[in-house]
Amino acid sequence: PARATPVQYATPAEALHTVFGYDAFRGDQATIIDHVVAGGDALVLMPTGGGKSLCYQIPALVREGTGVVISPLIALMQDQVDALSAVGVRASFLNSTQDASQRAAVENAFIAGELDLLYLAPERLKVPATADLLDRGVISLFAIDEAHCVSQWGHDFRPDYLQLSVLHERWPTVPRIALTATATEQTHLEIQKRLQLSDSRHFVASFDRPNIQYRIAGKNAPQQQLLELLRSEHPGDAGIVYCLSRASVEKTAEFLVQNGIPALPYHAGLDTRVRAANQSRFLREDGIVMVATIAFGMGIDKPDVRFVAHLDLPKSVEGYYQETGRAGRDGLPSTAWLAYGLQDVVQQRRMIDSSEGDAEHRRRLSAHLDAMLALCETIECRRVQLLAYFGETSTPCGNCDTCLSPPEAWDGTVPAQKLLSTVVRLKRERNQRFGAGAIIDILIGKSTPRVSQHDHASLSTFGIGADLSEPEWRGVVRQLLAQGLLAVNSDGYGTLLVTEASADVLGGRRPVMLRRELERPTRAARARRT
Numbered sequence: 001p002a003r004a005t006p007v008q009y010a011t012p013a014e015a016l017h018t019v020f021g022y023d024a025f026r027g028d029q030a031t032i033i034d035h036v037v038a039g040g041d042a043l044v045l046m047p048t049g050g051g052k053s054l055c056y057q058i059p060a061l062v063r064e065g066t067g068v069v070i071s072p073l074i075a076l077m078q079d080q081v082d083a084l085s086a087v088g089v090r091a092s093f094l095n096s097t098q099d100a101s102q103r104a105a106v107e108n109a110f111i112a113g114e115l116d117l118l119y120l121a122p123e124r125l126k127v128p129a130t131a132d133l134l135d136r137g138v139i140s141l142f143a144i145d146e147a148h149c150v151s152q153w154g155h156d157f158r159p160d161y162l163q164l165s166v167l168h169e170r171w172p173t174v175p176r177i178a179l180t181a182t183a184t185e186q187t188h189l190e191i192q193k194r195l196q197l198s199d200s201r202h203f204v205a206s207f208d209r210p211n212i213q214y215r216i217a218g219k220n221a222p223q224q225q226l227l228e229l230l231r232s233e234h235p236g237d238a239g240i241v242y243c244l245s246r247a248s249v250e251k252t253a254e255f256l257v258q259n260g261i262p263a264l265p266y267h268a269g270l271d272t273r274v275r276a277a278n279q280s281r282f283l284r285e286d287g288i289v290m291v292a293t294i295a296f297g298m299g300i301d302k303p304d305v306r307f308v309a310h311l312d313l314p315k316s317v318e319g320y321y322q323e324t325g326r327a328g329r330d331g332l333p334s335t336a337w338l339a340y341g342l343q344d345v346v347q348q349r350r351m352i353d354s355s356e357g358d359a360e361h362r363r364r365l366s367a368h369l370d371a372m373l374a375l376c377e378t379i380e381c382r383r384v385q386l387l388a389y390f391g392e393t394s395t396p397c398g399n400c401d402t403c404l405s406p407p408e409a410w411d412g413t414v415p416a417q418k419l420l421s422t423v424v425r426l427k428r429e430r431n432q433r434f435g436a437g438a439i440i441d442i443l444i445g446k447s448t449p450r451v452s453q454h455d456h457a458s459l460s461t462f463g464i465g466a467d468l469s470e471p472e473w474r475g476v477v478r479q480l481l482a483q484g485l486l487a488v489n490s491d492g493y494g495t496l497l498v499t500e501a502s503a504d505v506l507g508g509r510r511p512v513m514l515r516r517e518l519e520r521p522t523r524a525a526r527a528r529r530t
């Protein structure tokens with residue numbers, strides 16, 4: 001027969017002081033905790049670093065029984081449990097990394113009522129024995145961490161999360177609290193629907209992270225740009241550098257190490273032990289730079305990450321915001337820096353075209369990319385645009401690159417027409433398609449082997465764009481791609497095509513406003529640091 005845990009703390013405030021050693025609750029914490037302690041369901045949307053963990057840990061300490069926490073972060077469970085044990089909370093976990101005897105010990109402790117918190121990997125719930133086990137103990141609450149994993153629209157879908165609706169069906173009287181740091185309206189609604197949380201109270205915190213300075217730079221020599229950023233603004237600081245591919249993770253980490261920066265690689269292709277060792281060095285040592293794919297970071301609680309740099313364009317604003325949100329959890333000034341170039345757009349469009357899944361899936365990926373591109377190309381405050389994406393209205397922040405040195409907009413209608421008509425003529429007159437490099441050569445009238453091979457010098461548009469430089473033209477191509485006025489063929493060569501919307505530009509019915517390219521990082525941003 002199950003024996004209940006003795007109630008250890010009379011009030012949430014007592015648990016906060018005695019166990020965690022904090023003076024006061026932050027933001028909505030107190031209200032959320034009172035609501036769950038009283039047995040209510042809750043859906044909590046709070047940015048990374050907002051303090052979500054206490055929202056279920058404290059009710060689990062105050063209510064009778066064990067708080068069962070569903071979390072996809074298997075690699076972090078040991079760390080989380082260690083941290084709780086260190087402050088005297090009786091916590092344990094069940095996941096696939098344990099052998100039968102380790103599992104049996106945890107199960108017995110749970111049944112005996114000796115656990116305040118039990119972390120459970122979602123795939124455990126598929127095993128019928130898990131539900132039987134849960135029936136044999138006393139459950140104080142269910143916490144569903146990283147709840148956005150239930151959303152197919154989101155960027156981090158985990159099929160095992162779909163079955164979490166069984167929690168409510170099988171244990172209808174146990175309160176549930178779902179938590180996430182990802183909060184577009186769409187994801188929010190999907191979580192509510194799939195987890196059957198329509199009767200729950202929703203707590204939506206502001207997603208603003210005022211201490212993070214958002215900057216998006218043109219990508220020319222990304223590794224060199226990164227090195228300059230680290231040397232001039234973040235010497236000796238801990239940070240995360242995100243790259244798209246495993247190969248570029250390896251190369252970038254090596255490059256940094258060669259330049260005297262303590263960098264470590266992290267991606268899914270590395271041996272599990274190497275990954276765990278690198279993660280633990282990043283967490284425990286000072287000033288380590290983790291170069292990683294997006295496989296790294298969820299649930300990483302390191303307060304003094306001073307910068308998050310992206311060397312490749314993230315696939316969605318949600319992903320970008322979550323990744324950059326890992327900077328500055330301690331509230332001190334931090335940098336989110338992204339290098340973005342023409343090749344990123346070409347590559348991502350190509351990946352979407354060749355991705356598996358139906359047309360609807362591709363449309364979804366495309367919509368995600370478009371929102372990310374709009375953020376990159378905006379001439380308005382980055383933060384205003386980011387928060388607007390999450391449904392929040394705000395005013396210019398004064399702490400992002402566009403606020404610190406406002407980019408100029410210029411009328412790019414004529415250059416756009418020159419470029420588009422070159423693409424059209426090549427197709428119509430020669431039945432040829434080329435990528436950005438060849439088109440730009442034609443526009444500036446450059447003599448190259450390719451130009452003579454294809455006799456491009458005889459085209460009427462040859463040399464008509466000599467008034468702009470090659471980097472300026474690359475900026476025009478990139479922005480036209482971002483605005484959907486130009487497309488990349490899915491032939492794998494990055495050849496350019498006109499779109500339906502291009503016709504309006506060519507016909508003079510639609511003006512094209514472009515963002516003036518800034519060659520160097522903003523001077524204001526540098527001055528702020530020195």
Ligand code: ADP
Nearest residue numbers: 022024025026047048049050051052053054301
């Ligand atoms: P999240 O899960 O929302 O990203 P955490 O729960 O990891 O955030 O909390 C972020 C940091 O803030 C942690 O170091 C945590 O200990 C600290 N923290 C949370 N709540 C409080 C509080 N009320 N007072 C002081 N520190 C807090």
Ligand code: ZN
Nearest residue numbers: 381397400403
């Ligand atoms: Zn701003």
